[in-house]
Amino acid sequence: MSAIRIFVPVDAAARSVGADATAHAIEAQAKQRGIDVQLVRNGSRGLLWLEPLVEVEVAGRRLAYGPVAAADVPSLFDAGITGDAPTARRHPLAQGPTEEIAYFKRQQRLTFARVGLTDPRSLSDYLQHGGYRGLSAALAMQRAQIVESVNASGLRGRGGAAFPAGIKWRTVLQAPGAQKYVVCNADEGDSGTFSDRMLMEGDPFVLIEGMTIAALATGATRGYIYLRWEYPDAHRALEAAIQAAYAAHYLGENIQGSGVRFDLEVRLGAGAYICGEETSLLESLEGKRGQVRFKPPLPAIAGLFGQPTVINNVITFASVPVILERGAEYYQHFGMGRSRGTLPMQLAGNVKRGGLVEIAFGMSLRELLYEYGGGTLSGRPIRAVQVGGPLGSYLPESQFDTPLDYEAFAQIQGMLGHGGIVVFDDRVDMAVQARYAMEFCAIESCGKCTPCRIGSTRGVEVIDRLVAGENAPAQERLLRDLCDTLTYGSLCALGGLTPYPVLSALNHFHDDFVKLERASASA
Amino acid sequence: MTSPSPRRVIPIKVEPPLSLNSEEQAAVQSACTRLKELPGAVLPILHAVQQSLGFVPHDSVPLIARELNLSMAEVHGVLSFYHYFRKEPGGRHVVHLCRAEACQALGAVQLEAHAKRSLGVDLHGTTADGAIRLEPVYCLGNCALGPSLMIDEQLQGRVTAERFDALMAQTRARAQGR
Numbered sequence: 001m002s003a004i005r006i007f008v009p010v011d012a013a014a015r016s017v018g019a020d021a022t023a024h025a026i027e028a029q030a031k032q033r034g035i036d037v038q039l040v041r042n043g044s045r046g047l048l049w050l051e052p053l054v055e056v057e058v059a060g061r062r063l064a065y066g067p068v069a070a071a072d073v074p075s076l077f078d079a080g081i082t083g084d085a086p087t088a089r090r091h092p093l094a095q096g097p098t099e100e101i102a103y104f105k106r107q108q109r110l111t112f113a114r115v116g117l118t119d120p121r122s123l124s125d126y127l128q129h130g131g132y133r134g135l136s137a138a139l140a141m142q143r144a145q146i147v148e149s150v151n152a153s154g155l156r157g158r159g160g161a162a163f164p165a166g167i168k169w170r171t172v173l174q175a176p177g178a179q180k181y182v183v184c185n186a187d188e189g190d191s192g193t194f195s196d197r198m199l200m201e202g203d204p205f206v207l208i209e210g211m212t213i214a215a216l217a218t219g220a221t222r223g224y225i226y227l228r229w230e231y232p233d234a235h236r237a238l239e240a241a242i243q244a245a246y247a248a249h250y251l252g253e254n255i256q257g258s259g260v261r262f263d264l265e266v267r268l269g270a271g272a273y274i275c276g277e278e279t280s281l282l283e284s285l286e287g288k289r290g291q292v293r294f295k296p297p298l299p300a301i302a303g304l305f306g307q308p309t310v311i312n313n314v315i316t317f318a319s320v321p322v323i324l325e326r327g328a329e330y331y332q333h334f335g336m337g338r339s340r341g342t343l344p345m346q347l348a349g350n351v352k353r354g355g356l357v358e359i360a361f362g363m364s365l366r367e368l369l370y371e372y373g374g375g376t377l378s379g380r381p382i383r384a385v386q387v388g389g390p391l392g393s394y395l396p397e398s399q400f401d402t403p404l405d406y407e408a409f410a411q412i413q414g415m416l417g418h419g420g421i422v423v424f425d426d427r428v429d430m431a432v433q434a435r436y437a438m439e440f441c442a443i444e445s446c447g448k449c450t451p452c453r454i455g456s457t458r459g460v461e462v463i464d465r466l467v468a469g470e471n472a473p474a475q476e477r478l479l480r481d482l483c484d485t486l487t488y489g490s491l492c493a494l495g496g497l498t499p500y501p502v503l504s505a506l507n508h509f510h511d512d513f514v515k516l517e518r519a520s521a522s523a
Numbered sequence: 524m525t526s527p528s529p530r531r532v533i534p535i536k537v538e539p540p541l542s543l544n545s546e547e548q549a550a551v552q553s554a555c556t557r558l559k560e561l562p563g564a565v566l567p568i569l570h571a572v573q574q575s576l577g578f579v580p581h582d583s584v585p586l587i588a589r590e591l592n593l594s595m596a597e598v599h600g601v602l603s604f605y606h607y608f609r610k611e612p613g614g615r616h617v618v619h620l621c622r623a624e625a626c627q628a629l630g631a632v633q634l635e636a637h638a639k640r641s642l643g644v645d646l647h648g649t650t651a652d653g654a655i656r657l658e659p660v661y662c663l664g665n666c667a668l669g670p671s672l673m674i675d676e677q678l679q680g681r682v683t684a685e686r687f688d689a690l691m692a693q694t695r696a697r698a699q700g701r
Contacts, residue, residue, distance in 0.1 A: 016679050232676040233678070270566060287564055290604060
């Protein structure tokens with residue numbers, strides 16, 4: 001009889017709540033009981049409230065148990081989890097077959113199709129699960145055909161700006177340049193987002209494949225993954241995958257005998273939020289301060305070291321292989337309006353069932369918050385959610401019916417961004433959150449333009465005076481005027497979008513800003 | 524006719540000041556030798572120096588500048604721009620505490636207050652015994668399982684005040700074991 005496969009994620013989130021100890025306990029129990037177990041450290045399925053999520057493969061199906069602490073492991077073995085005993089199914093931690101868990105079953109996993117299924121360190125696992133089929137298809141196509149395919153899929157940049165990827169690629173293809181580059185923006189700095197991290201840790205090969213296809217399509221021969229230092233687990237996973245890809249000629253001077261060359265390396269950031277902005281990232285890659293560049297020229301024309309450069313987010317590149325493998329039409333039929341395909345949403349903050357939900361555009365925010373998220377972790381009512389990272393708007397309950405679609409969010413002065421959703425319960429003080437948005441902008445400003453560098457600090461001061469009730473109406477006018485200056489006078493999205501969280505808090509939760517004034521008026 | 528005056532040589536100080544101790548000098552030199560051919564080598568070199576010394580000594584700036592043929596201002600500019608590079612020694616272990624919104628929604632502000640109180644330091648400070656340095660960080664990508672922190676390279680989620688104290692005790696024990 002062959003070994004029973006047990007899966008325990010190697011994902012950093014799972015490890016942050018004890019997955020390593022759980023894995024060790026499983027090995028120890030198996031040894032003690034003489035059961036032949038093969039432990040696989042997979043990516044996370046994204047059901048993060050159940051981490052560490054242990055899966056046991058029984059008769060070709062994976063049965064889930066979670067959250068499994070190391071101390072729970074003996075009782076799981078007692079219940080017979082390795083043999084499909086009925087007692088195992090009745091164990092309090094039993095969740096049934098993973099793919100039947102409603103949270104997972106209702107998702108449309110295209111980009112994250114393999115995350116959690118495979119061992120992220122195994123290239124053969126990747127190949128067995130359909131990996132590199134997109135590249136094979138691309139190798140049989142003309143460059144312009146690949147670009148056209150990406151264009152027809154409707155794929156837009158998943159980093160937050162939602163610029164059509166195909167148009168960017170076409171610009172690079174047509175731009176003259178001695179050395180073209182493909183750069184992956186893996187500086188996922190938005191609070192509330194972790195899809196890049198999960199993908200790089202759970203299926204690093206799909207990112208490498210997507211970048212290789214971009215190189216093939218545009219004639220680039222060098223690539224960089226600019227990864228934030230805060231992701232050491234993703235760093236290890238990427239380095240291992242790149243090494244394996246080189247060894248199997250999926251990277252290097254003659255990819256799969258095609259004569260195409262593509263070299264790829266990882267570069268680490270150093271804790272600067274602004275380096276998620278593409279021109280600032282390129283400066284940083286060049287070994288400089290991460291200061292924003294003026295645009296134009298666009299990076300597609302003059303990017304890294306002044307050369308034509310494709311720069312996209314992790315999820316954008318990772319969505320390319322499935323488009324090439326299954327066709328633009330297949331990808332394009334998911335979604336709504338001009339938002340095509342799927343977006344991996346991330347439920348975060350004070351939420352009962354936090355995790356990754358990859359779904360087609362168009363579902364309502366409310367459905368995501370309650371049907372998937374299950375409301376708050378604290379059990380109190382949701383008061384506000386921030387969508388799209390620290391530069392995204394705070395939305396009140398009255399806006400929860402907005403569909404998850406780039407244009408629908410723009411209409412309510414919000415943004416979908418990188419798909420992060422941070423939930424707050426009714427104890428949140430929105431004036432504190434607005435102040436923090438300004439404080440964050442002050443800490444992370446690159447300093448190049450005045451509205452952002454100085455306006456953010458003045459913003460903190462004005463909010464302090466407003467909340468203290470020092471001539472509140474004048475302070476509020478001043479704050480709105482300052483936000484106007486930031487919106488229209490900043491060089492990039494950091495200064496330009498900081499007014500989103502500030503003004504949305506002020507407009508939708510005005511009472512939080514005038515508490516003291518009210519109190520003094522009634523005294 | 525006056526004879527042409529002898530050409531005056533303005534000495535350019537190319538030798539970096541030798542205030543680095545031998546271990547520091549060796550670390551900086553080896554990082555430069557190994558990485559200086561990379562395009563955009565400054566960040567990889569600074570990372571390598573911090574990796575081996577725990578911080579980037581100020582006087583490594585002229586050495587790196589000379590090796591890369593850059594001005595000291597350029598290297599200093601890079602070093603001072605990025606939050607991650609530490610300019611002062613201190614702390615055998617570094618605790619990065621997340622201050623961002625998703626962790627705030629789960630009590631990061633209270634956790635930060637507890638951390639400062641129980642360690643007796645402010646952010647960027649090192650405990651009196653030299654075991655732990657407390658640094659802020661803006662998102663560790665563990666936003667569904669906050670509040671989060673990272674001890675050296677190990678991420679920790681769902682950190683309550685009690686769990687924080689337990690983690691710090693473990694970290695101190697490791698620091699003494701070294």
